[in-house]
Amino acid sequence: MTEAEDEQLALVPAPGRRPRQSSPVEIAAVDPVAEVAVDVPLPHLDRPFEYAVPAAMADDAQPGVRVRVRFAGQDVEGYLLARRAEASHPGRLAPLRTVVSAEPVLSPELLGLCRAVADRWGGVLPDVLRLAVPRRHATTERRDPPEPATTPERPPSGRWDAYRAGPAFLDHVAAGGAPRAVWTALPGEDWAAVVATAVGTALSAGRGALVVVPDHRDVERVDAALTALLGTGRHVRLTADQGASARYRAWLLLRRGCVRAVVGTRAAAFAPVADLGLAVVWDDGDDLHAEPHAPYPHVREVLALRGEREGAAVLVGATTRTAETQAWLTAGTARSVEAPREQVRAAAPRVLLPGEGHEPERDPAASSARLPTVAWRAAQQGLAHGPVLVQVPRRGYRLSLRCDRCRAAARCGTCAGPLGQTSGHAVPACTWCGRPAADWRCPQCAGTRLRAAVLGQRRTAEELGRAFPGVPVRRSGAGEVLASVPDEPALVVATPGAEPVADGGYAAALLLDGWALLDRADLRAGEEALRRWVNAAALVRPGTRGGTVVLLAPAGLPPVEALVRWDPGWHAARELEERTSLSFPPAVALATLTGPAEAVTSLLQHAQLPGSAEVLGPVPVEVRGPAARAARGGGDGDEPPPARTLVRVPTPERTALARALHDAAAVRSARKEPGAVRVQVDPLDVL
DNA sequence: TAAAATGCATGT
């Protein structure tokens, strides 16, 4: 080959064979290897990958920063986890493409927590990181942080004296300990103020604190209580609806240690509070604390994990008690913080039930409002002294029934209560006494067919307005949620969870969705019914001041008895015993696998389950909701039948179960097997 | 979506 030919070959490359050889980038002199978690949610890629650190990025490429890398031909985001001197990957390392920002958002503690959460729920790290780290907002990041706040001198106290073991818990927090407490709040308690006191105690001791509450309205309450106690600038809020900039700003203030306390909704469980000393969750039974995105972690359990990892105190507070926290108490892993019985009784309202099998209604006004006499009287008497709360079922949740022919309201043959029907259930039943009305016959026209009519919040409000003329009716529900109502006579109609606080306490409350627990075939139905009733009834004045609650539900059922006696601890203990005897959560650890039948079967085959594992199913499941309709209406027609399998293990095996399911999913994803299987460890709804 | 690995037809 002549020199000329050689030159030609070098200068004029053949088409399609351009020398793509990237110019050799200079690699960092120190620790040239970066471990990166790439943002790809495939289980078999849930591990660090190694990249070369270009010399130009050597300073910025610190552990915790966001990076961009080439991965399988694509540009993907990721987090730099660590710098190394040597690579363990035998092949060539691709260089980091860019350091997105020098802000080390993923601290070692946060990474550790996210990894632990992924492991505990059988999920992958990138999914958890998406929950834990908010989207970057460059402008916000560039702004200089304000001056760090100072520590207050005077440790707050008070409020906690009413509770046994309460002051001891605070002392423990102040002393730098990591106690775990289950706090049962007194009815009518200003719980946000009590929580604020605990946060103040942690701050005074130079420790950070975080508070997770179910919804936005509770964030407002705790925010106000914290501001009242600590002033402004000592804490931040963190909620999903606050917008990318505000959210990232609050998050960065915590991350940079400028602010040491936070209140927020479920994602705040991951808030990067420096030197965390106290983690609080309020009303852990509220299903808003269950994350709806994979891997479906629960706030209470995330905080428990975090408390252990970071040596922080954990406080689970509620007016009721879940079977889960009862299990902590039974196992001795948490202490109960509760008021003595006499104080509970003194603070609780009087609870009345409509008598069973009573004579038909005499009072026409009561009858037109479809209220039993007790309820009507309680409302009437209450209205003389203040606002009256009416808790009604959520819209669309409960159907009232009428005669299909003459439109007369269908009534119970025994107690004349209105008949109702939960969507999906066939047999209608009395909404007062719960008796099923299988062979109903219209007393007016002898018709035998029933039609369902939605008895929503608006309708109830209208009817009550007519039954109590001249009384203002306020509504609080899905459309507009009221935070509070003034201390004056009014009917306040609210759906569960949307009850406004009454300034001087409600004079009375009518709980009209008492039957909610009768039909629901759910493991937590009783617990959930009691939680809703108690949360509403706790807003009512003490019985000693005339506060009265009427619950439209049959006597005898445990949640009903628990409300009448105001003893949520008794109910939780009973609930836990029952679930233990049935091998239900939280007495066992449980996972569900949902997806196309073959996919579920395949996942099970690949899973090296612990020897103690008990597999139930798979059974076909009907998939409900818009997703299912979309899948069915898709056109092709032959969708694979969806199935669900349940796997049950003793609680100590939970992590082993989660790992087995993760690894099996990894095998499937590596083989590109078709069909997505949803793995849920400790799902909230098990039938 | 880039390189590497694999598959496959073709020509010697």
Added chain:
DNA sequence: CATGCATTTTAC
């Protein structure tokens, strides 16, 4: 049974 081209798989 090398060779070139297309397709599939990997993932640093």
